[in-house]
Amino acid sequence: MALSDVVRVERNEAGIATVLGILKQRFGDRFQTGQAMRGQHAHTTTYLPTQAPDGVVFPESTAEVQEVVRACAAHRVPVIAFGVGSSLEGHVNAPGGGISLDTSRMNRILAVNAEDLDCTVEPGVTREDLNHHLRDTGLFFPIDPGANATLGGMAATRASGTNAVRYGTMRENVLSLTAVMADGEALTTGGRARKSSAGYDLARLLVGSEGTLGIITSLTLKLQGIPQAISGGVCPFPTLEAASRAVIATIQMGIPVARIELVNALQMRALKNYSKLDYPESPCLFLEFHGSDAGVAEQAETFGMIAEEEGGGPFLWTAVAEERAKLWKARHDAYWASLTLRPGAKGLSTDVCVPISRLAECVAETEADIEEMGLIAPIVGHAGDGNFHTLALMDVDDPREIALVEKFVARLNRRAIAMGGTCTGEHGIGQGKVGFLREELGHGVDVMRAIKQALDPLNILNPGKILPAE
Amino acid sequence: MALSDVVRVERNEAGIATVLGILKQRFGDRFQTGQAMRGQHAHTTTYLPTQAPDGVVFPESTAEVQEVVRACAAHRVPVIAFGVGSSLEGHVNAPGGGISLDTSRMNRILAVNAEDLDCTVEPGVTREDLNHHLRDTGLFFPIDPGANATLGGMAATRASGTNAVRYGTMRENVLSLTAVMADGEALTTGGRARKSSAGYDLARLLVGSEGTLGIITSLTLKLQGIPQAISGGVCPFPTLEAASRAVIATIQMGIPVARIELVNALQMRALKNYSKLDYPESPCLFLEFHGSDAGVAEQAETFGMIAEEEGGGPFLWTAVAEERAKLWKARHDAYWASLTLRPGAKGLSTDVCVPISRLAECVAETEADIEEMGLIAPIVGHAGDGNFHTLALMDVDDPREIALVEKFVARLNRRAIAMGGTCTGEHGIGQGKVGFLREELGHGVDVMRAIKQALDPLNILNPGKILPAE
Numbered sequence: 002m003a004l005s006d007v008v009r010v011e012r013n014e015a016g017i018a019t020v021l022g023i024l025k026q027r028f029g030d031r032f033q034t035g036q037a038m039r040g041q042h043a044h045t046t047t048y049l050p051t052q053a054p055d056g057v058v059f060p061e062s063t064a065e066v067q068e069v070v071r072a073c074a075a076h077r078v079p080v081i082a083f084g085v086g087s088s089l090e091g092h093v094n095a096p097g098g099g100i101s102l103d104t105s106r107m108n109r110i111l112a113v114n115a116e117d118l119d120c121t122v123e124p125g126v127t128r129e130d131l132n133h134h135l136r137d138t139g140l141f142f143p144i145d146p147g148a149n150a151t152l153g154g155m156a157a158t159r160a161s162g163t164n165a166v167r168y169g170t171m172r173e174n175v176l177s178l179t180a181v182m183a184d185g186e187a188l189t190t191g192g193r194a195r196k197s198s199a200g201y202d203l204a205r206l207l208v209g210s211e212g213t214l215g216i217i218t219s220l221t222l223k224l225q226g227i228p229q230a231i232s233g234g235v236c237p238f239p240t241l242e243a244a245s246r247a248v249i250a251t252i253q254m255g256i257p258v259a260r261i262e263l264v265n266a267l268q269m270r271a272l273k274n275y276s277k278l279d280y281p282e283s284p285c286l287f288l289e290f291h292g293s294d295a296g297v298a299e300q301a302e303t304f305g306m307i308a309e310e311e312g313g314g315p316f317l318w319t320a321v322a323e324e325r326a327k328l329w330k331a332r333h334d335a336y337w338a339s340l341t342l343r344p345g346a347k348g349l350s351t352d353v354c355v356p357i358s359r360l361a362e363c364v365a366e367t368e369a370d371i372e373e374m375g376l377i378a379p380i381v382g383h384a385g386d387g388n389f390h391t392l393a394l395m396d397v398d399d400p401r402e403i404a405l406v407e408k409f410v411a412r413l414n415r416r417a418i419a420m421g422g423t424c425t426g427e428h429g430i431g432q433g434k435v436g437f438l439r440e441e442l443g444h445g446v447d448v449m450r451a452i453k454q455a456l457d458p459l460n461i462l463n464p465g466k467i468l469p470a471e
Numbered sequence: 472m473a474l475s476d477v478v479r480v481e482r483n484e485a486g487i488a489t490v491l492g493i494l495k496q497r498f499g500d501r502f503q504t505g506q507a508m509r510g511q512h513a514h515t516t517t518y519l520p521t522q523a524p525d526g527v528v529f530p531e532s533t534a535e536v537q538e539v540v541r542a543c544a545a546h547r548v549p550v551i552a553f554g555v556g557s558s559l560e561g562h563v564n565a566p567g568g569g570i571s572l573d574t575s576r577m578n579r580i581l582a583v584n585a586e587d588l589d590c591t592v593e594p595g596v597t598r599e600d601l602n603h604h605l606r607d608t609g610l611f612f613p614i615d616p617g618a619n620a621t622l623g624g625m626a627a628t629r630a631s632g633t634n635a636v637r638y639g640t641m642r643e644n645v646l647s648l649t650a651v652m653a654d655g656e657a658l659t660t661g662g663r664a665r666k667s668s669a670g671y672d673l674a675r676l677l678v679g680s681e682g683t684l685g686i687i688t689s690l691t692l693k694l695q696g697i698p699q700a701i702s703g704g705v706c707p708f709p710t711l712e713a714a715s716r717a718v719i720a721t722i723q724m725g726i727p728v729a730r731i732e733l734v735n736a737l738q739m740r741a742l743k744n745y746s747k748l749d750y751p752e753s754p755c756l757f758l759e760f761h762g763s764d765a766g767v768a769e770q771a772e773t774f775g776m777i778a779e780e781e782g783g784g785p786f787l788w789t790a791v792a793e794e795r796a797k798l799w800k801a802r803h804d805a806y807w808a809s810l811t812l813r814p815g816a817k818g819l820s821t822d823v824c825v826p827i828s829r830l831a832e833c834v835a836e837t838e839a840d841i842e843e844m845g846l847i848a849p850i851v852g853h854a855g856d857g858n859f860h861t862l863a864l865m866d867v868d869d870p871r872e873i874a875l876v877e878k879f880v881a882r883l884n885r886r887a888i889a890m891g892g893t894c895t896g897e898h899g900i901g902q903g904k905v906g907f908l909r910e911e912l913g914h915g916v917d918v919m920r921a922i923k924q925a926l927d928p929l930n931i932l933n934p935g936k937i938l939p940a941e
Contacts, residue, residue, distance in 0.1 A: 118723065119826070161666055169643070189914075194824040195824065196858060197896060199912065200912065200915070201679065202672075202675045203912075206675070209670070226722075253609070253696050255762075291725075295765065299766070354665065386664075386666050387587075387665055388664075421662040423669050425669050428668060430670055441661070442669065444656050448673060449673070451925045452922060452926070456918065467670050
């Protein structure tokens with residue numbers, strides 16, 4: 002995550018000027034070039050320099066997205082899809098300028114097929130919008146990255162979150178999608194069948210491609226039945242290792258845990274201060290179980306026994322919604338609680354993912370690194386997946402602090418890769434992790450580049466993201 | 472599935488002659504050109520004409536696969552990966568001749584990581600070999616396509632089977648893989664992390680690519696804990712519709728059914744005759760539940776109530792292994808039982824997949840078509856996925872019968888596509904369904920072709936498969 006790795010994209014001034022004129026004429030008020038609007042559509046959730054687009058267009062249909070892409074293709078101008086801008090690695094920056102394609106007016110829920118447990122939505126629908134719409138159907142969409150992101154953005158970054166351990170990530174939950182490709186053609190990757198062996202898995206290729214291969218204009222998503230019962234609770238452990246052993250035993254026993262979150266001691270201290278709740282200041286697991294009344298009680302009791310064997314506990318759990326919400330609120334407040342550890346600082350959120358057998362070791366080494374480097378950086382993890390986040394608090398106006406945090410993140414990425422893991426479990430590459438892709442995947446970068454060149458030969462779709470400079 | 476759709480691939484006689492010499496010298500006895508050996512490595516599981524390779528090589532490592540591919544690339548000779556040859560759509564035929572690359576000597580289990588519930592294997596390991604190896608670990612690999620296929624072949628064709636409804640398909644169960652690409656370079660798609668957002672999902676691109684983009688030389692697979700308890704049973708229904716409504720209710724209620732198989736009345740008659748068991752001759756569901764002792768009993772009882780509401784039952788179930796095996800043996804014998812419906816005939820097995828809300832309608836229309844066309848073709852389905860198979864019995868020496876069955880399969884494919892489904896849920900495209908890919912995916916075919924051309928510009932990897940003629 003060194004600034005020096007950010008890929009330069011040359012500005013095509015003449016093309017941009019032409020496209021600005023075309024889009025103004027075609028879209029009227031739905032095309033904006035004001036500075037504030039452009040600034041809002043650049044990347045704002047990290048210390049990476051803001052690189053604003055030259056204009057922001059608000060299409061309302063696949064056909065309008067095709068028009069925008071065709072105009073940009075004709076004049077070799079970058080086009081960058083934008084949801085709500087909650088991505089964390091500079092995904093929506095415009096290093097070579099160009100057009101931000103804001104999907105917020107493509108926010109219709111096109112179909113809910115309750116019998117098939119699926120729905121079809123436009124990309125600008127947020128996950129909370131969708132779940133609100135579904136509230137009377139007995140169904141819900143489980144993927145929860147924290148932010149109220151758009152479903153298009155979540156698919157484009159292969160998002161996941163706390164309950165991926167039970168329900169998978171966007172990779173497993175997109176049945177099919179429509180995307181406008183770099184030549185302006187619309188591609189639909191399939192129908193609503195639960196599975197298919199019909200050729201290359203184009204849906205999976207586009208999920209996680211961060212807008213560099215196509216712009217998603219509709220999505221067919223799997224839904225889940227709302228469980229009859231939910232139980233949840235919090236369990237302290239004497240050490241990270243003990244907590245991790247409990248996670249491994251839980252997964253190995255096949256307990257269908259819906260969420261199993263690791264929170265380290267520093268993060269627990271922050272949560273305790275912020276929420277005024279009587280939490281212990283040792284590593285904790287936050288758990289949630291979905292199932293029948295008897296099932297969730299059985300799961301919670303079985304976990305309690307596992308925790309006890311590892312020296313953890315007491316495991317306080319409840320199936321009463323209000324009490325569970327209170328226990329879990331602290332976990333959801335982790336970001337805000339963390340900021341109280343250093344008032345005035347901003348947090349750099351980063352994530353890695355390792356095999357769960359290496360999780361305790363990876364977290365412990367990271368804690369030691371944080372200590373040694375003099376940083377304040379609490380840790381929370383989706384422990385069932387081996388995925389964890391650090392939030393390094395820093396003064397973003399101090400270049401020395403930025404350099405120190407970059408060094409910390411680089412060491413974290415390399416540590417995860419060396420343990421058979423990945424430099425990003427769920428945030429994506431964007432600009433921020435471009436420098437680590439080859440270390441992780443070697444020749445895979447060349448294969449990705451060949452695909453990118455085949456599908457976007459003019460490099461107009463979100464240039465400067467994912468692929469490092471040649 | 473008309474023979475006329477099979478893609479022609481021109482033979483490069485000079486190149487083939489050169490490569491035969493190179494491989495003979497390099498691999499000695501591990502390179503075979505005898506007619507019997509070549510015939511065994513052509514496609515033998517359907518009526519499609521046998522197209523034998525010119526030689527069969529038995530490499531023992533990724534490096535040796537690289538040598539073979541480099542020799543073939545240098546002389547523009549096709550190379551076709553071969554597992555055990557149990558694929559059903561002509562995947563291993565050699566329409567332009569070339570080299571069959573048999574992975575049977577790459578059959579080592581390289582690692583089992585019990586704590587992470589994963590393992591790494593060479594592509595020639597069969598699923599039964601793997602489960603035999605795992606028997607003392609408490610873990611198993613769940614994907615079960617019926618045949619004792621190799622794991623490399625299963626990944627290459629995106630196989631699934633009876634318990635995909637619970638455990639997913641090969642798409643969800645390959646963590647990462649190594650493949651030798653058309654230029655001879657080895658690509659490793661990632662490590663052992665449960666999830667990753669690091670760039671394009673190359674593992675998913677290769678899974679299901681049928682050996683046309685790369686040759687898989689190792690696989691890291693997810694494993695599952697062997698459930699504490701398994702219950703299973705059989706439940707008759709008055710109609711297909713009633714059985715399908717029971718399936719939908721089961722899935723909607725979130726019962727984590729491990730298998731839910733639909734067997735139509737004709738198939739039940741065949742099973743009854745073959746197994747001498749006292750089955751009813753009406754549509755049945757065969758079910759299996761995995762979980763705790765209490766859990767599997769609860770699941771079976773809940774399903775029994777659902778079945779009763781739909782006029783089905785009695786649901787006979789048991790958690791006793793021997794009795795369950797006896798109940799289910801009939802389902803596993805479906806293929807052999809079907810052949811008794813027309814002694815001397817061969818069966819053409821084909822599959823489609825539709826949204827489960829359309830399953831009853833699709834099966835009923837297919838039954839009517841079978842009746843109208845005078846065919847004998849029992850139906851079994853992985854109902855929880857909306858996936859079903861017909862086995863059309865025919866005299867493969869009678870061109871009129873072949874033409875009739877081709878017409879039946881074409882109508883079946885189009886029916887499934889029109890219902891928002893796919894012309895293949897788990898068998899793949901191969902040669903047999905090449906003619907339906909554009910009907911199903913439209914512009915998707917062009918995108919697939921662009922990827923194929925980018926990654927295999929000389930078209931040496933399993934040419935003539937998946938992509939229709941231009």
